Amino acid sequence: MENNTHAKMGEIVFVAAGDVFVNRDVFPDSAFRDLQEFIRSADARFCNLETTFASAEASPAAISGGTWARTSENHANILTDYGFNIVAAATNHALDFGERGLLDTIGALRKAGLAHAGAGADLAQASQACFVETAAGRVGLISMASTFHESAAAGAQRMDMRGRPGVNPLRHRTVYTLPAAEIECLRSIAQATGINDHDSLRIKEGFSLAADGVDHVFGGIGFRAGPEPGPVSRPDARDMARTLAGIRDARAQADYVLVSIHSHEMHRGNKCAPAGFLKEAAHAYIDAGAHAILCHGPHVMRGLEIYKGCPIFYSLGNFIFQNETVASLPSDFYEKYGLDERASPQEAFDARSDQGRKGLATNPDIWRAVLPRWTMKEGRLEALTLHPVTLGPGQPRWRRGTPALVPDEDILRDFQKLCEPYGTRLHIEDGMGRLVM
Numbered sequence: 001m002e003n004n005t006h007a008k009m010g011e012i013v014f015v016a017a018g019d020v021f022v023n024r025d026v027f028p029d030s031a032f033r034d035l036q037e038f039i040r041s042a043d044a045r046f047c048n049l050e051t052t053f054a055s056a057e058a059s060p061a062a063i064s065g066g067t068w069a070r071t072s073e074n075h076a077n078i079l080t081d082y083g084f085n086i087v088a089a090a091t092n093h094a095l096d097f098g099e100r101g102l103l104d105t106i107g108a109l110r111k112a113g114l115a116h117a118g119a120g121a122d123l124a125q126a127s128q129a130c131f132v133e134t135a136a137g138r139v140g141l142i143s144m145a146s147t148f149h150e151s152a153a154a155g156a157q158r159m160d161m162r163g164r165p166g167v168n169p170l171r172h173r174t175v176y177t178l179p180a181a182e183i184e185c186l187r188s189i190a191q192a193t194g195i196n197d198h199d200s201l202r203i204k205e206g207f208s209l210a211a212d213g214v215d216h217v218f219g220g221i222g223f224r225a226g227p228e229p230g231p232v233s234r235p236d237a238r239d240m241a242r243t244l245a246g247i248r249d250a251r252a253q254a255d256y257v258l259v260s261i262h263s264h265e266m267h268r269g270n271k272c273a274p275a276g277f278l279k280e281a282a283h284a285y286i287d288a289g290a291h292a293i294l295c296h297g298p299h300v301m302r303g304l305e306i307y308k309g310c311p312i313f314y315s316l317g318n319f320i321f322q323n324e325t326v327a328s329l330p331s332d333f334y335e336k337y338g339l340d341e342r343a344s345p346q347e348a349f350d351a352r353s354d355q356g357r358k359g360l361a362t363n364p365d366i367w368r369a370v371l372p373r374w375t376m377k378e379g380r381l382e383a384l385t386l387h388p389v390t391l392g393p394g395q396p397r398w399r400r401g402t403p404a405l406v407p408d409e410d411i412l413r414d415f416q417k418l419c420e421p422y423g424t425r426l427h428i429e430d431g432m433g434r435l436v437m
Helices: 005-009 030-040 073-082 098-111 123-127 180-193 197-204 237-251 276-287 331-336 345-352 409-422
Strands: 012-021 044-049 086-088 115-117 130-134 137-145 172-178 216-218 221-225 230-235 256-262 270-274 292-296 304-307 310-313 318-321 368-377 380-390 426-429 432-435
Touching: 012 030, 012 256, 012 292, 030 073, 030 368, 044 073, 044 256, 044 292, 073 098, 086 137, 086 256, 098 115, 115 130, 115 137, 123 237, 137 237, 172 180, 172 276, 180 216, 180 221, 230 237, 230 276, 237 256, 237 276, 256 276, 270 276, 276 292, 276 304, 276 310, 304 409, 310 368, 310 380, 318 368, 368 409, 380 409, 409 426, 409 432
Parallel strands: 012 044, 012 318, 044 086, 086 115, 137 256, 172 221, 256 292, 292 310
Antiparallel strands: 012 368, 130 137, 172 230, 216 221, 304 310, 368 380, 380 432, 426 432
16 A cells, blocks of 8 residues: 555655666565555656567667667556656657657557656657646656657657657757867868868758857867867757746646656766756756756766755666666667677677676666655655665676665765765765755
8 A cells, every 4th residue: 555644744755766677577576565665655656768668560760779678568567566657758769669669658658557758749749748646746747858869859740741759859069168279170180081071061052050159060069169178068949948838837737847857968978977968957947847857867876966945866877777688689789799690689788798798787886776755845855865776786687687675875875976066965874865954
């Protein structure tokens, strides 16, 4: 039975998990039951869907999110078995099996009774908030992705043209700063090599637009003169305007609004540090009325910021990560690693990981995360706790990737370090982290 006694006190409780890349059935052992009880103790219970429920009729896309992600539609029930009731569907894997696979996934989520946002038959549907009714109030979710192939962005409907199925996009632009003398070197290199010739012709013939706000474009990348070298990223103004309007609309229809962003982009090669545009967008969304920002995508934890009394989780890490037990892969995957049609998926994963010597699976941070649980009242954060999770590091691939709550204070101390740039402090005791308000 779900524990909603806090609803009587005018409070609402949230739990949020990161990426769910599920491929296997769940055995109802004590680890599962502990998580189930923990998740169901909240009112609004969020996770990010990192796979698809594409049917066998859905063809693989030419480009994937890294692994062509597909599992049985029956595994949508695993999300409800754990207790989740609201799901983000905008990720770089959403169109791994094309438009048919995307629509199959939406259908499976609907069949499982899961409120979901971030993907749809056109841009209007992908941008829409979904809502879940709880004993403590109505909660809305807007979901988007900043990491995706350009063909995966949903297209807008017109009076004379149908829209395009896809994800709700948060596009962004990165311009790199260099001293003026080094930009002149780029000009010389471009002239000598002709690296810009194709793009220049497309601009001349009207197929592309010239970049604005830059001093030079080199190989499609914009550069601006400045004293300190480095990247400066900003969110796309069109996507920001659409999302801010959506947040204001959702706020008029719900007690609380969550915003989910699937973002792999990082700062200066550090996976644990989000790109600059993400912080700018997150602050703007809270300014517009959102109550929490839930980011995911890099498969590692990032820090927590408290902004105007609302939490911003820059990455929740993984919750279920079973990316090496998919049942089948398209020929493109095998060809990339020099394998023929007789190879199995497991041989392909062995080739990608160099027999387990490289890749995501070798990063211990992939297999550890935190589950946040927080209480809000009258739009303000009242309390927040963080609960360590392990996904079975060191286990063979057919076992690892399934979550369990653990009293591992090392995970919490590492998370605390990630929070330091935001001035967020935790009190760690008895295997749990508590936000110092």
